Amino acid sequence: MEFSHYAPLWGEALLTILAVLVVLLGSLMKNSGKLMGYLSAAGLVAALALVASNLTIKPTLFFFDTISVDALSQFFKVVFLVVSLLVVIASMSKYTGKGADEYFALLLFATVGMMVVSSSVDIITLFVGFELASLSTYALAAFDRSKKNLEAAMKYFIFGSVASAFMLFGFSLLYGMAGSTHFVDIAAASLANFGPATLVALLFVIVGFGFKMALVPFHMWAPDTYEGAPPLVSALLAAGSKKMGFVAAFRVILIALVALRMEWYMAFAILAALTMTLGNLAACWQNNVRRILAYSSIAQAGYIAIAFVVIGKAYGLAPTTAFNGIPISAAQLGLAGALLLILGHALMKTGAFIGTAQVSSSVAKGSESDPDDISNYAGLAKRAPITAFCMLIFMFALAGIPPTAGYIGKFVLFSSAIYSGLVWLAVLAILNSALSLVYYLRIISYMYLKEAAGPKIKEQKGYVVALVLTLIGVVWIGVFPEGFINWALQAAAVLLPQ
Amino acid sequence: MISNAISLLIAIPLLGAVLSFFAGTKAKFVALIASLIPLALSLQMYLEFDKTSKIMQFVESYNWVPSLGVKYTVGMDGIGFPLVLLSTIVSVLVIIYSWGETKKPNQYFALLLLNEVGVLGVFTSLDFFLFYIFWEIVLIPMFFLIGSWGGPRKDYAAVKFFIYTHVASLVMLLAIFALYFTYQMPDGSRTFDMLTLLAATADKTIFPTAMLNIIFAGLLLGFLVKMPAFPFHTWLPDAHVEAPTAGSVVLAALLLKMGGYGLFRIILPMLPHVDKAFVTIIAIIAVISIVYGAFMALAQKDIKKLVAYSSVSHMGFVTLGAVAFTWMSVTGAMFQQFSHGIITCVLFMSAGTIQHVVGTRVIADLGGLADRMPKFAVIMMAGFMASLGLPGMSGFVAEFMVLTGSFATLPVYTMIVVFLSVVTTAAYHLWAMQKAMFGPILKKYMNVHEPHAYELFSMAMIIVLSLIFGLQPGLITDIMGTAATQVMEPVMTLTQMGVI
Numbered sequence: 001m002e003f004s005h006y007a008p009l010w011g012e013a014l015l016t017i018l019a020v021l022v023v024l025l026g027s028l029m030k031n032s033g034k035l036m037g038y039l040s041a042a043g044l045v046a047a048l049a050l051v052a053s054n055l056t057i058k059p060t061l062f063f064f065d066t067i068s069v070d071a072l073s074q075f076f077k078v079v080f081l082v083v084s085l086l087v088v089i090a091s092m093s094k095y096t097g098k099g100a101d102e103y104f105a106l107l108l109f110a111t112v113g114m115m116v117v118s119s120s121v122d123i124i125t126l127f128v129g130f131e132l133a134s135l136s137t138y139a140l141a142a143f144d145r146s147k148k149n150l151e152a153a154m155k156y157f158i159f160g161s162v163a164s165a166f167m168l169f170g171f172s173l174l175y176g177m178a179g180s181t182h183f184v185d186i187a188a189a190s191l192a193n194f195g196p197a198t199l200v201a202l203l204f205v206i207v208g209f210g211f212k213m214a215l216v217p218f219h220m221w222a223p224d225t226y227e228g229a230p231p232l233v234s235a236l237l238a239a240g241s242k243k244m245g246f247v248a249a250f251r252v253i254l255i256a257l258v259a260l261r262m263e264w265y266m267a268f269a270i271l272a273a274l275t276m277t278l279g280n281l282a283a284c285w286q287n288n289v290r291r292i293l294a295y296s297s298i299a300q301a302g303y304i305a306i307a308f309v310v311i312g313k314a315y316g317l318a319p320t321t322a323f324n325g326i327p328i329s330a331a332q333l334g335l336a337g338a339l340l341l342i343l344g345h346a347l348m349k350t351g352a353f354i355g356t357a358q359v360s361s362s363v364a365k366g367s368e369s370d371p372d373d374i375s376n377y378a379g380l381a382k383r384a385p386i387t388a389f390c391m392l393i394f395m396f397a398l399a400g401i402p403p404t405a406g407y408i409g410k411f412v413l414f415s416s417a418i419y420s421g422l423v424w425l426a427v428l429a430i431l432n433s434a435l436s437l438v439y440y441l442r443i444i445s446y447m448y449l450k451e452a453a454g455p456k457i458k459e460q461k462g463y464v465v466a467l468v469l470t471l472i473g474v475v476w477i478g479v480f481p482e483g484f485i486n487w488a489l490q491a492a493a494v495l496l497p498q
Numbered sequence: 499m500i501s502n503a504i505s506l507l508i509a510i511p512l513l514g515a516v517l518s519f520f521a522g523t524k525a526k527f528v529a530l531i532a533s534l535i536p537l538a539l540s541l542q543m544y545l546e547f548d549k550t551s552k553i554m555q556f557v558e559s560y561n562w563v564p565s566l567g568v569k570y571t572v573g574m575d576g577i578g579f580p581l582v583l584l585s586t587i588v589s590v591l592v593i594i595y596s597w598g599e600t601k602k603p604n605q606y607f608a609l610l611l612l613n614e615v616g617v618l619g620v621f622t623s624l625d626f627f628l629f630y631i632f633w634e635i636v637l638i639p640m641f642f643l644i645g646s647w648g649g650p651r652k653d654y655a656a657v658k659f660f661i662y663t664h665v666a667s668l669v670m671l672l673a674i675f676a677l678y679f680t681y682q683m684p685d686g687s688r689t690f691d692m693l694t695l696l697a698a699t700a701d702k703t704i705f706p707t708a709m710l711n712i713i714f715a716g717l718l719l720g721f722l723v724k725m726p727a728f729p730f731h732t733w734l735p736d737a738h739v740e741a742p743t744a745g746s747v748v749l750a751a752l753l754l755k756m757g758g759y760g761l762f763r764i765i766l767p768m769l770p771h772v773d774k775a776f777v778t779i780i781a782i783i784a785v786i787s788i789v790y791g792a793f794m795a796l797a798q799k800d801i802k803k804l805v806a807y808s809s810v811s812h813m814g815f816v817t818l819g820a821v822a823f824t825w826m827s828v829t830g831a832m833f834q835q836f837s838h839g840i841i842t843c844v845l846f847m848s849a850g851t852i853q854h855v856v857g858t859r860v861i862a863d864l865g866g867l868a869d870r871m872p873k874f875a876v877i878m879m880a881g882f883m884a885s886l887g888l889p890g891m892s893g894f895v896a897e898f899m900v901l902t903g904s905f906a907t908l909p910v911y912t913m914i915v916v917f918l919s920v921v922t923t924a925a926y927h928l929w930a931m932q933k934a935m936f937g938p939i940l941k942k943y944m945n946v947h948e949p950h951a952y953e954l955f956s957m958a959m960i961i962v963l964s965l966i967f968g969l970q971p972g973l974i975t976d977i978m979g980t981a982a983t984q985v986m987e988p989v990m991t992l993t994q995m996g997v998i
Contacts, residue, residue, distance in 0.1 A: 322686035323565035396638075402631045411566070418679050427672065434668045441657060449645040449653050485565050 008069040011047035018043040019108035026101020033100030037092035040104040044085040066122035075491040076118035076247045083240040084111040090354045093462030110136035118247045123171045141229040152228025159221035167208025173201035212245030216275040226294035235353035239346040265312025276302025290372045310334030314420040330420035335492035337413025344405030351470035355391040362457040379452030390467040395440040400433045405477035504572040515611035529607035537586040552984040567689040571624040576981025578621040584839045589614040591956040596744045609639040617752045627690040643745035655740035662733040670720025714772045724757030728787040738806035743850025750842040758816045758835045780821040787814030792922040802849040822904035830899025832978040837892035844881030844960045851949045866939030870946040880961045886927040891968035
């Protein structure tokens with residue numbers, strides 16, 4: 001087998017080697033933090049270029065059919081790489097001294113793990129990728145070693161481990177039933193002999209992924225962890241590792257358990273409706289900006305989960321609409337909408353958390369007050385104009401106001417719900433978007449309308465670069481969505497061919 | 499003939515907004531230039547505008563998001579063009595009036611220009627998606643204008659304004675979606691094209707009456723809140739009282755017109771195909787708005803709140819004229835939009851000037867100001883006369899046309915308006931004027947002096963405009979008349995619809 005045969009996987013390989021190298025160099029050199037930052041950023045850019053060169057590749061299988069490189073995996077890899085890159089750029093202003101090498105190495109390992117998950121078509125590979133990403137992020141969540149960090153990391157770890165256990169148990173049942181670890185074989189087996197064991201397995205897998213995706217009622221860890229972890233790590237968790245749960249869920253549930261679709265679409269409809277409504281309601285009562293963002297990302301997970309409902313309801317049905325004259329089914333549109341929302345949300349959330357990192361960096365260490373309290377954002381427009389402006393756009397984008405990345409995903413996703421006959425769910429989702437404006441507007445009014453709460457904040461270079469890049473992305477997707485819609489449709493076609 | 503005239507019209511203030519944001523204290527000059535160019539452009543378009551043509555003019559159409567059926571389509575007919583003209587005129591005058599703004603002037607002027615972008619976009623968009631974007635864009639600068647430069651309760655007023663009107667636009671958005679998802683193009687794709695969708699609402703096989711009723715109600719709510727009509731007007735007094743003067747002027751002169759524009763562009767073409775009860779409902783809302791607005795104005799202590807309620811009353815004429823559905827009333831209602839847009843500027847500017855010259859707007863605390871500010875008093879008097887409907891000024895022509903036109907189809911409602919509101923309207927204008935400006939001057943106001951020349955200039959310009967359009971309404975009603983014919987041409991009169 002030739003080396004070039006594996007070209008579509010060079011991105012992962014590069015990042016793995018780089019991560020090991022960062023650890024090695026870090027232990028040999030002193031004060032290498034800055035270098036490690038640049039090295040990681042360069043590696044991520046290179047990996048992004050490698051992935052982008054195979055953006056709409058035909059599905060290709062590797063390693064005894066356990067890894068599939070296709071348009072869907074490439075879509076998610078781009079999301080993960082972009083999020084990691086933005087976090088690395090911002091981190092270069094914060095992690096410069098001792099221990100920076102470990103930080104960047106963990107971050108790279110987490111990225112590799114997420115990339116593996118997005119390509120997995122085998123439950124063992126999926127689990128390995130999942131654990132690689134999870135273990136790295138457990139360590140990252142505690143990285144600043146404050147009491148709050150430790151608590152957040154501990155919660156995240158315990159919940160995560162339980163979720164992994166559920167998932168693994170579900171997997172073992174699936175394996176026992178099908179006698180194979182490949183999704184394709186499991187799908188065939190569950191279609192052939194559907195029974196209670198399949199249902200139980202399904203339930204366990206949903207619970208496992210539900211934790212990662214932070215769907216209600218498995219969401220409790222998210223606000224505490226996002227609040228307590230170092231803010232830049234929260235960005236990675238909310239924008240990156242959470243999305244890993246979605247790609248895993250799409251692949252496992254859609255490929256392996258397609259036989260049960262009629263069974264689970266109503267369950268997911270209730271989960272989705274509860275998740276978005278509770279997430280938005282809870283966010284209205286928070287005073288900590290990172291908790292607000294955490295609940296808002298729970299609500300977003302609820303929107304994204306609409307895709308499961310739509311696919312379950314409309315799978316295999318005839319096309320209900322046409323884009324540029326090409327017929328499109330509601331199921332494809334639902335998945336494409338979810339992908340667009342994932343892409344948009346990843347950017348908006350990364351940006352918003354980097355913004356909170358910038359604000360909390362201004363609060364002196366050891367100070368009693370909560371650095372993420374909303375009162376700290378008073379008059380931010382004067383104290384940190386660039387951060388405030390970027391946050392403003394991210395807030396509007398998260399609320400789904402056009403023309404930003406936030407609305408396009410929602411639009412496509414909610415319209416798929418309408419095409420599949422779930423008008424009530426679409427209306428509920430739109431009303432939820434309106435409700436979400438209440439708390440986004442609250443942050444905005446603190447930033448722009450209140451008198452300044454403190455001295456001017458020095459806006460660090462890394463943060464500013466990351467924020468502005470994110471801003472450009474958010475607006476770009478909103479203003480020129482056509483290319484992204486087509487890309488998402490191509491990615492969706494991997495799982496749902498017409 | 500300028501190509502891409504409408505895009506330029508929208509793009510120049512947008513560019514101006516960005517430039518003034520970075521222009522620091524020079525922002526006002528940038529803003530003035532960035533608003534004068536669109537004014538010149540729109541006057542040039544006025545000369546080129548074919549007043550007898552019933553089709554869209556200056557149309558531009560480009561694909562934007564073809565897979566979703568979204569196009570960048572802009573164009574104008576007799577419904578939109580007068581309001582475009584109004585927007586460019588008012589924007590210039592507001593910027594001149596605000597010449598002395600010292601608090602964060604760069605942001606202030608940028609926001610005013612952004613507002614102009616939004617309203618121009620609303621009045622020219624022919625694609626529902628684009629229309630909605632501009633409709634929402636307008637909220638953002640106004641939110642900041644109220645929230646940053648407003649009075650003591652600005653935070654509350656800004657958030658209330660935003661949430662209230664945003665929820666209403668969301669209802670409107672749902673109705674737009676219902677149109678979008680129901681109507682299918684021959685190849686199965688969807689479109690946001692406004693004229694296509696509106697034409698399709700006439701087809702009972704696509705839009706059954708029961709469904710169209712709901713869509714219609716959603717759209718109507720969006721527009722009535724914006725106008726605002728009773729009982730959805732409660733956001734307006736708060737927003738106006740707390741907003742800075744320029745904010746109030748833009749709010750009353752331009753933002754409210756978006757609601758009226760929606761009535762003519764979207765509601766009237768659908769009216770013949772929905773339940774007949776809607777005519778009665780809208781007429782009742784219109785009459786209550788006119789009468790209730792006038793009585794509320796009579797009861798106000800704050801002169802700005804008085805002016806705010808007078809807006810509710812005057813915008814009620816727009817609703818009444820539109821729903822009465824005769825050529826005369828519809829033309830009159832369109833003219834009322836234009837005329838109120840001009841006149842209300844001078845009222846809010848007067849209230850603002852009194853506030854910063856004297857320090858209070860409470861009518862009972864004022865008195866005899868004319869003694870110290872004679873020029874201002876003359877202009878303000880003229881503005882109040884125009885607002886109460888003095889013959890010779892534009893307000894009279896507009897309201898006269900509405901009442902005459904409406905009498906033919908809705909005589910009872912018209913009579914109620916005539917009996918209850920005409921005298922009241924005159925009363926609150928005259929009473930406020932007399933109490934605030936005339937009589938013996940109070941001792942504490944001996945040091946009061948005339949406002950700045952730029953304030954007087956922009957107010958005087960408005961009086962001149964009101965006189966021109968009052969004496970020569972044909973300048974603009976010719977365009978509106980064609981639009982009214984076009985709106986009513988394909989449909990029946992109220993009698994044929996079986997309403998009366």
